[in-house]
Amino acid sequence: MNQNQRNTGPAPDREAIAAALTRAIDSDRLWRSIMAMARYGATGNGGVNRLALTDTDNQAHLLLIGWARERGYHCAADDIGNIFIRRDGANPALDPVMTGSHLDTQPTGGKFDGIYGVLAGLEVFRALDDLGIITERPLELAVWANEEGCRFVPGCMGSACFAQPDTLPGWEAITDRDGITVRQAVRAFHQALPAVPLRALGTPVLAYIEAHIEQGPVLEDTLTTIGAVSGIQGCRDFQVVITGAEAHAGTTPLSSRRDAMKTAVRLLHDLYALTDAAGEECRFTVGALRVYPDSNSVVPGRVVFDIDFRHPSQSVLRQLGDRMLDLCARHADRCAVRATEIRWRQPAVFPPAIPRLIQRAAARLRHSCIMLPSGASHDAVNLHKRCPTGMIFVPCAGGVSHNERESAAPGDLHAGTQVLAEVLYRLATEGLPADVG
Numbered sequence: 001m002n003q004n005q006r007n008t009g010p011a012p013d014r015e016a017i018a019a020a021l022t023r024a025i026d027s028d029r030l031w032r033s034i035m036a037m038a039r040y041g042a043t044g045n046g047g048v049n050r051l052a053l054t055d056t057d058n059q060a061h062l063l064l065i066g067w068a069r070e071r072g073y074h075c076a077a078d079d080i081g082n083i084f085i086r087r088d089g090a091n092p093a094l095d096p097v098m099t100g101s102h103l104d105t106q107p108t109g110g111k112f113d114g115i116y117g118v119l120a121g122l123e124v125f126r127a128l129d130d131l132g133i134i135t136e137r138p139l140e141l142a143v144w145a146n147e148e149g150c151r152f153v154p155g156c157m158g159s160a161c162f163a164q165p166d167t168l169p170g171w172e173a174i175t176d177r178d179g180i181t182v183r184q185a186v187r188a189f190h191q192a193l194p195a196v197p198l199r200a201l202g203t204p205v206l207a208y209i210e211a212h213i214e215q216g217p218v219l220e221d222t223l224t225t226i227g228a229v230s231g232i233q234g235c236r237d238f239q240v241v242i243t244g245a246e247a248h249a250g251t252t253p254l255s256s257r258r259d260a261m262k263t264a265v266r267l268l269h270d271l272y273a274l275t276d277a278a279g280e281e282c283r284f285t286v287g288a289l290r291v292y293p294d295s296n297s298v299v300p301g302r303v304v305f306d307i308d309f310r311h312p313s314q315s316v317l318r319q320l321g322d323r324m325l326d327l328c329a330r331h332a333d334r335c336a337v338r339a340t341e342i343r344w345r346q347p348a349v350f351p352p353a354i355p356r357l358i359q360r361a362a363a364r365l366r367h368s369c370i371m372l373p374s375g376a377s378h379d380a381v382n383l384h385k386r387c388p389t390g391m392i393f394v395p396c397a398g399g400v401s402h403n404e405r406e407s408a409a410p411g412d413l414h415a416g417t418q419v420l421a422e423v424l425y426r427l428a429t430e431g432l433p434a435d436v437g
């Protein structure tokens, strides 16, 4: 047996301690923390504007660090701007069990996306303190830098760099619209932190569990409190460029037109027909379309659009994505059609033992629970590359997120934190389940 496997020794009171811990999760304290955090970048419409590594975001991190220091937890930062809050265990040499999420938001974001996962983790630490529980392993609360990817594109930057530290130079060179690099912004963040030591990127982690609002309607529609997330769907993104010839809208006869818009509309029609027939799990979106020269009396010489295609199955991503490329090639007529693959991210399938732990905790707490895949991407996708990973979803009103109206019920947030507490406690006391694979 290695040190990461389950300790099978007698521990008759673990069930009682886990039950007491979940009862000690303080719904009001959690809610007050979320509302206090929401003041940093409050928009006036009930939302939050807290772009990554801005002064506002840095101040929000400082608020959290202040709360952590009140409890005596150790705080550390790394080179990409992640921070880690550590609650010691009985055996400091063991790899920690990690939870966390992000504090940055979209420009018109809500109070809960990301923030909930961070403050649910803090609430678990506080409840452990209240009962004087010492876990075997340390617990760490991670706040991942730039999850949203608004100011610095792309997102999930902090967790991606943690999972693959050798990618740091590439991330550091990314600039925002004002030409400020990630490296400069992270340096300013470090300077704003009062005596927080730096630590290495990519330290070992036993397991990672992230709590998050669902950002979709499934839990609410099925009257379910807890989602045990099976994995995160993958995506293939394409850019399609259709090239015809600009011409006078009034004088050019049909027979000599090379109208890029006409080809685009026919191609899009066939792409929608293909993907509509592929079932509910297939998510196909064309959210950006550019027409050149974009003038009302010129036959368009060029149309460019972006395809965002997501699916939980790798084989469907391959087959259906390839058929899209095939359709693009077949629509070349008077106009040239060129489709370029921008990104192919494989789906993450969490080790089933982790969602099973979540389901078991929810059942013991008598919270309704279903398994579901995540439609949105999360930092957990990157942690999945490093250690057994799972996510706990709670409902958000109407499935609305990335929106100032984003809202979640205190009772659901409390229930998700109870499940998080039980799962973290078991992992930090018993180690990984024997069947984690």
Ligand SMILES: [Zn+2]
Pocket (backbone or CB within 6 Å): 102, 113, 114, 147, 212, 378
């Ligand atoms: Zn998020």
